[in-house]
Amino acid sequence: MSKESLHPAVTTENTYTDIGADTPEGFSISSRSRNLARVAVGNETPEDRIRQRCSIAVGDWAMADLLRFSHDPVTAGLLALEAGAPIFTDIRMVLTGIQKKGHSSTVECALDYGADISKDLGITRSSAGFIALKERLEGSIIVIGNAPSALLTVCSFVDEGIHPALVIGTPVGFVNAAESKEVLRSKPVPSVSNLGTRGGTPIAVASLNEIITMFAELRK
DSSP: OOGGGOOOOOOOTTTOOOTTOOSHHHHHHHHHHHHHHHHHHOOSSHHHHHHHHHHHHHTOTTHHHHEEEESOHHHHHHHHHHTTOOEEESSHHHHHHSOOSSOOOOEEEGGGSOHHHHHHHTOOHHHHHHHHTGGGOTTOEEEESSOHHHHHHHHHHHHTTOOOSEEEEOOOSSSSHHHHHHHHHTSSSOEEEESSSOOOHHHHHHHHHHHHHHHHHHTO
């Protein structure tokens, strides 16, 4: 798959797919939600598809206007999935939510690494996990939905010359969440983020899952 061939079609009623919907009822609910989202959010670009899915994930159309896309993250994500790039998450809830169908990438959680680093340095487990994973982050997909400290750690690695293929950074909260996302947007790395203190696992998972859906559609 070349970069030139990556032109994800906008979702239409006739071609809508949801690889995570395993039953007719589940697909019906998903399809009806998407129909509403196309009208409320718009349906002109691949980024609109992410806006739709994130708005559905939190039940709030206002989320669409808060999302930010830097350095063509959709194309970067599709190319990374084509390469089988590993996916690293900050917490297990994000890992659990990521769609495992439609791609060959492994999905791992930073919490499974760096326990000794966390204890020695007195830093969060998620941040310590990404420190332990540092040598594996080049060209990877990083999905952070909870831990601003982990996102700031990843951003510091970008400053050191490590470039993930894609960073989805949507940590939620009132301490460093908004600030860490501002830092991410200042870095020369493809990213999906959102303005302000909102965010969380649903936004991070929805963003990557929509890119995975587009990838699966392109491979049909």
